[in-house]
Amino acid sequence: MARKFSKTRKQTLMDSNKRIFSHFGSDLPSGLVVFLVALPLCLGIALSSGAPLFSGIIAGVVGGIVIGSLSGSHTAVSGPAAGLTVIVLNAISDLGAFDIFLTAVVLAGIIQIILGWLKAGVIGYYFPTAVIKGMLAGIGVILIIKQIPYAFGVNEDANLEKYIPFVNDWSAVMDLGNLSKEFEFGAIIITLVSLGILMLWDRPMIKKQKFIKFIPGPLVVVIVGVLINKFFKFFVPNLYIDASGKVVLPEIESFGNLIGQLTFPKFSALDNPDVWLVAITIAIIASLETLLSLEAGDKLDPHKRVSPPNRELFAQGIGNVINGLIGGLPVTAVIVRTSANITSGARTKSSAVFHGILLFASVLLIPGLLNLIPLASLAAILLLIGYKLAKFSLFKSQAKLGMDQFLPFVTTILGIVIFDLLIGIGIGMGVAIVYILMRNFQNSHFLENKPEKDPNTIHIVLSEEVSFLNKGALIQALDDIPPGKHVIIDGSNSKVIDYDVLEVIANFKIAAKEKDIEVDTIKIKSVTSGNLH
Template identity: 45%
Template sequence: MHHYPSMFSHPKEDSVAGFVVFLVALPLCLGIAIACGLPPVSGLIAGIVGGLVVPFISRSPLSVTGPAAGLTSIVLVEVQHLGGVNPFLTAVIIAGLLQFLLGVLRTGRFAAVVPSSVIKGMLAAIGITIILKQLPVAVGSDGGLSTMLSQHNAGAVSIALLSLAILYGWKYTPMAKIKLVSPALVVVVLASVTAALVSSNPTFALEARHFVNVPLGGAGALYSALPRPEFAAFMNPAAWMAGATIAVVASIETLLSLQAIDRLDPLKRHSPPDRELLAQGTANAVSGLLGGLPVTAVIVRSGANVNAGGRERLSALIHGLLLLGAVLLAGPLLNRIPLACLAAVLIQVGLNLCKPTLFTTQVKLGITQLLPFAITIAAVLVLDLLKGVIVGIVVGIVFVLYENSKRAVVAIKDDAGVWQMRFRRDGTFVSKPGIISTLEEVDDGETVIIDGTDEYIDHDVKEVLATFIEDAEHRNITVTVRGIDLTHAQGGGGH
């Protein structure tokens, strides 16, 4: 049994790390909510719930939970499909309940069966979706890509370009060495100051719709402004389908992030995946109930936690408490943040998910990795995230079956004219076409040695071999079989 130390065992290190993670998470919570078409406060609620609920259930020392860019496309589609935010929140609650059930059933280990090419394709498609959705926001347009040229604001464009310059130039500045300073937060502060400075200039002034809108007036005003789940939607099959979609994708993203963070952990600790599903399920149910976005373990926040020296779950808890304080006490400051700078932050997130090196790497890996990757991207963009991933998995399985069907048997004719046939991998039904093709190369009167020692040979293949042996008697072929029990195999079933 694993021993998990108390989350309060390293208060000094985790306090610093929690503050750093808060600085990273604040603009992301706001930006992701806006990208999803939900009130900014819904993103903050999701971040607060992720920080205050998950650490008490999870046993992952370094992962941090909050609203995820990877779910943006799902939220956009399902809010429209279900007819509004309120029934969507019910779907988030359903997703939480299903995730909790997945944890109880100990299904966390099965995330590893999703092909890496499909996962990379899913993330790349999410990145493309985020970029396409945020480009209009970055230029101050309320419409889509088609309205960017006709409806734009010079101030928003300038702020977005300045923000992207800072985000991408940050690593080249001395400030990058200071862990307490987040480039995203610097962007938010500078953009807010810039918007205030140009407010009297008619060319660059931003309108009220170009700023974040968080309810003011303390806890009471915040609570009254939060959207509520529509409990009648529990009877709607579409809400359950949406909940299942969120549960599956959120679970995959969480478990992938968990694996990545465990690799970054200096102490090389292992986070139990099933326990994490219980924690994430509880958090999603609470977030949906309170009017928040769906949450996952997020690699950006978690990576910031590792880099800032976090040691235990206390850092995630502190980040949640700081987000709560910001919502209750810093509303006027939050409402001075231009949406264009948050769009720039999200565009950088999207570009990181679909960066060119990802595509070139898949090309180098060959067609068996490139095609499932490309088909997954296309399917996600044309259909939706869950359907696209399912299409990608099916394509990936087809390629695996194709690869396993090739050359399951190595056949060499030695100097004495004897065929030496050796199974180099398990012989299953998908290998039958290749095995039959190999056996058909044997001419009448020749000698064959078939060796399946230490390999699994299923009944379908055994029937193929039994049929060949039965035919060999009439063709004067001498057959020796090693390591394969053909006692119950009947000839005639394989051809």
């Protein structure tokens, strides 16, 4: 029996590896695209976090190679996250040193591993779509605010402390108006040209061009920014951006030199209660952002595969422990990289691993070229990402869905911008729960299996009230249906079916085709699968 089990397990592993390697034709190009997107983002987020730029690259490498290998998601890509920038910036300032902060990152990773072991990943299923979208939009607003000084060319440390506002530091936000007195024309020109390129790259007429399809806009922005600054150097010296306004990465000449560039945690700070507070905050926020981004990525996945959340928490925890030990920023699954991965045609997680390998190779082989990149170019990339996360059309679409979707969305954004990410999510969840309680006093069950004459037919009858609180159980029930079945999802008895549940059903209908499952619905409204970017 043991031999048979071992053989079956070995065969399963071989089949899994075969499936992964069979898609290299689409995964390798996708990994290249994600690398080209991730490189400027790793640098930009480190810049925005007040951390060494090299720490952003380290985090991207670990997120790609380590977490990409351990994750159970086919499409998610991990790296330094925009949602953690404010927490990292505050933590480094409050703790007083980057090495003390790294100790908190190690602890945060250990907490995430424990959360994965406790199977706490299901908590991500109980966050309504409105709160997820509000979280992403709130991060977008913060990104925009924090990149404005770099877009204006304010790069000196003394001035950055004045103009880079903490989330709830409104006096610093108001000081942004004084940027008209302190700016660099060269940086503004590069920012405007970069924004123009990025907006042009999103136009349908550009996307239709085959030779442009696999060239990411951020890469073009970085190259053009370097060329413009070189032009300034030789022809318009007063517009030239010097070293203080460009990327600064160490040049790695040997393995010993690489080790010398790493920063290690200061474990003597373990008796500092502030370190533990930062660790718990990072663990909670990073886990929430990972789980919400994981769900968002699953919604973008054309195959509608469901990623295992507990395994993802374990993978993220291992990644953050390693980052803390060698000087990397904390990481999460990131929707920007994940969406780039999916739209580029990735089929398996090997694309995420490949992008991490490319990031590592770039630091070893071309640090001199990377150090030519103007910070204004990175600021432009992050400004547009911020706008895409908080674009006006998103507000309009949420308003059309009704106040039960719009109010949690807006309050989440306001809470994140005024207070912080965790408080903002809590406020949004509170508002969403109030709506549920107002219309749902008691619900003994949310689905039942109704027996049919045909044993291959599964008849699922939804109850009178089905809310987003039932989403996790519904996902599990649908995921357990074996191939070859005929499923009838019956909403005849339901007076209210929450939008999140309708979206789960819509995603299942798409994924069922690949499992040879026939799906029929009765009195269930059709919705388009959610798009969160």
